[in-house]
Amino acid sequence: MAASCRLKPLSRVAVCGGTHGNEMSGIYLAKHWLRDPMELQRGSFAVKPFLGNPRAIEKRVRYVGQDLNRTFTTEFLSSAEAEDEPYEVVLAREINQTYGPKGSAQAFDFMFDLHNTTASMGTCLIVDSEESLLPMHMCHYIQMHYTRSPCPVYLYKLPGEETYSINSVAKAGLALELGPQPQQVVRADLFTQMKDLIACALDFIELFNKGTVFPAFEIEAYKITGRMDYPCYPDGEISAMVHLKLQDKDFLPLNPRDPIFQTFSGEEILYEGNTTIYPAFINEAAYYEKKMAFAKMEKHTFSIPGLQRE
Amino acid sequence: MTSCYVVHEAPVRRVAIFGGTHGNELSGVFLVKHWQENGDEIQRTGLEVRPFITNPRAVKKCTRYIDCDLNRVFDPDNLGRQITEDIPYEVRRAQEINHVFGPKNSNDAYDIIFDLHNTTSNMGGTLILENSRNNFTIQMFHYIKNALAPECCPVFLIEHPNLKYATTRSIAKHPVGVEVGPQPQGVLRADILDKMRKIIKHGLDFVHIFNKGKEFPPCTIEIYKIMEKVDYPRNKNGEITAVIHPSLQDQDWQPLNNGEPIFLTIDGETINYEGDCTVYPTFVNEAAYYEKKQAFVKTVKVKLTAKGIRSSLS
Numbered sequence: 197m198a199a200s201c202r203l204k205p206l207s208r209v210a211v212c213g214g215t216h217g218n219e220m221s222g223i224y225l226a227k228h229w230l231r232d233p234m235e236l237q238r239g240s241f242a243v244k245p246f247l248g249n250p251r252a253i254e255k256r257v258r259y260v261g262q263d264l265n266r267t268f269t270t271e272f273l274s275s276a277e278a279e280d281e282p283y284e285v286v287l288a289r290e291i292n293q294t295y296g297p298k299g300s301a302q303a304f305d306f307m308f309d310l311h312n313t314t315a316s317m318g319t320c321l322i323v324d325s326e327e328s329l330l331p332m333h334m335c336h337y338i339q340m341h342y343t344r345s346p347c348p349v350y351l352y353k354l355p356g357e358e359t360y361s362i363n364s365v366a367k368a369g370l371a372l373e374l375g376p377q378p379q380q381v382v383r384a385d386l387f388t389q390m391k392d393l394i395a396c397a398l399d400f401i402e403l404f405n406k407g408t409v410f411p412a413f414e415i416e417a418y419k420i421t422g423r424m425d426y427p428c429y430p431d432g433e434i435s436a437m438v439h440l441k442l443q444d445k446d447f448l449p450l451n452p453r454d455p456i457f458q459t460f461s462g463e464e465i466l467y468e469g470n471t472t473i474y475p476a477f478i479n480e481a482a483y484y485e486k487k488m489a490f491a492k493m494e495k496h497t498f499s500i501p502g503l504q505r506e
Numbered sequence: 507m508t509s510c511y512v513v514h515e516a517p518v519r520r521v522a523i524f525g526g527t528h529g530n531e532l533s534g535v536f537l538v539k540h541w542q543e544n545g546d547e548i549q550r551t552g553l554e555v556r557p558f559i560t561n562p563r564a565v566k567k568c569t570r571y572i573d574c575d576l577n578r579v580f581d582p583d584n585l586g587r588q589i590t591e592d593i594p595y596e597v598r599r600a601q602e603i604n605h606v607f608g609p610k611n612s613n614d615a616y617d618i619i620f621d622l623h624n625t626t627s628n629m630g631g632t633l634i635l636e637n638s639r640n641n642f643t644i645q646m647f648h649y650i651k652n653a654l655a656p657e658c659c660p661v662f663l664i665e666h667p668n669l670k671y672a673t674t675r676s677i678a679k680h681p682v683g684v685e686v687g688p689q690p691q692g693v694l695r696a697d698i699l700d701k702m703r704k705i706i707k708h709g710l711d712f713v714h715i716f717n718k719g720k721e722f723p724p725c726t727i728e729i730y731k732i733m734e735k736v737d738y739p740r741n742k743n744g745e746i747t748a749v750i751h752p753s754l755q756d757q758d759w760q761p762l763n764n765g766e767p768i769f770l771t772i773d774g775e776t777i778n779y780e781g782d783c784t785v786y787p788t789f790v791n792e793a794a795y796y797e798k799k800q801a802f803v804k805t806v807k808v809k810l811t812a813k814g815i816r817s818s819l820s
Contacts, residue, residue, distance in 0.1 A: 379692065
């Protein structure tokens with residue numbers, strides 16, 4: 197029988213909307229909570245909402261200089277100040293000061309990061325890895341209590357890779373990735389779902405802080421293994437689009453020889469891998485600049501040990 | 507067979523297909539680029555069909571526009587403006603396009619321009635009509651609608667004293683707007699591209715058949731005529747305080763009656779539509795229209811009749 201792990205109760209929690217300035221559900225929610233923080237409050241901990249990338253939000257773009265959500269690495273956080281560095285590098289250092297420093301004892305206990313995607317990912321929960329005990333328990337709690345839609349768990353960190361996302365500044369974090377929603381659009385349904393998911397997650401923290409014992413469990417999760425790029429012409433332009441049969445099929449099995457792309461002349465390109473994989477972020481607008489068509493994942497079942505507060 | 511209800515129209519010689527008027531509306535961008543490499547699909551005998559990217563700088567940056575909306579600057583003032591250093595890119599571009607495909611309102615202008623657009627709204631494959639008395643275009647739309655049936659192909663008439671805007675395609679004798687959605691900006695969906703492609707195919711087929719001498723008898727189509735734009739509710743600081751209600755979201759072209767929900771505030775309150783008549787909303791929650799202060803557009807259903815047409819050379 198796996199021993200129950202004990203972790204410190206959480207006292208400082210942050211919620212970030214607008215890490216990408218055109219992903220509107222989180223921006224609207226964060227602005228709402230900044231005006232009226234009551235909804236976020238629970239008895240045993242403080243929740244601080246904030247807007248991740250104010251300049252990008254003002255311009256309604258993903259980023260101004262570089263993707264803020266890739267900037268929380270040692271390279272950028274500890275680089276010396278320079279004249280012409282991208283806005284997001286300066287911003288990342290400020291966020292690290294306020295909510296971190298990353299890796300230190302002073303860092304916030306938990307950070308939620310609110311995102312949208314143009315892909316049909318529903319209400320997806322993103323954690324760095326299955327080894328992050330508290331977030332995994334939070335995901336399990338959400339899956340049990342938010343039953344309006346399935347909440348697939350996506351583990352984003354590749355082995356050996358450093359974490360780079362905004363919520364990696366805190367000791368633990370969870371990103372919500374809701375879609376499909378076009379950039380710059382607020383859909384009422386997704387906005388409501390995101391609001392309710394955060395409420396559920398905060399309920400979990402409250403229960404945890406109050407001493408609830410959360411038993412061990414098994415959970416299915418999707419672990420990233422790589423990416424599939426668009427086929428391109430020699431000049432770098434994409435030469436095919438996501439196939440009709442793959443479009444909107446996030447988290448569904450993709451088998452060898454299933455169609456993945458179709459060219460503008462109507463030819464099909466098939467998946468050439470040897471095993472079944474699970475795609476996500478299928479046809480995400482922001483990934484066209486890196487020519488990435490979808491992320492490849494494997495489905496695993498993980499045994500997570502029990503958890504209670506110290 | 508001739509009839510007094512048949513108008514003789516000049517044969518069509520020059521057609522253009524515009525993509526990338528908005529650089530992040532990708533179906534048109536990729537179709538035009540494909541046709542520039544391999545134009546077999548869009549060729550018809552006796553007809554020049556020219557695919558063309560109208561806003562290449564915006565396309566390169568995958569953004570709607572660089573300085574200002576290209577699809578709003580084909581009015582006489584902007585087309586006649588003196589070129590100076592600080593003229594907006596799109597105004598300069600509009601003048602170049604007018605020089606090649608116009609001049610607007612002249613006999614030298616292209617006969618038809620198909621202008622390809624996407625929208626984040628659930629408008630399906632919509633055809634946009636600028637002039638309620640353009641028999642040729644109404645006949646083309648009638649043909650396309652029949653060809654696509656039972657799939658719906660709504661026709662949106664933007665003729666209005668204040669609301670009509672000076673589009674890129676308006677330099678042609680017969681401007682045709684093709685607006686297909688829903689598709690996010692910066693995304694290329696195979697199903698949406700396919701729908702746009704079919705509309706163009708049928709449009710070109712119509713031109714070909716017309717040129718060959720077929721007489722199209724008078725016809726009537728149901729269209730949606732623009733009435734009014736509706737902005738988002740805002741507070742004293744101009745910030746949006748409510749979003750499109752879930753009951754209205756994705757319901758483009760569906761009837762909206764008095765008392766039915768249109769907005770949902772951030773606190774969860776519903777705001778209802780108040781009006782005397784049933785309207786048909788469109789461009790519901792279009793991303794690009796937040797800055798134009800437009801949550802949706804109200805239209806009314808109207809029947810439009812076109813006279814019979816026949817090529818004057820047959």
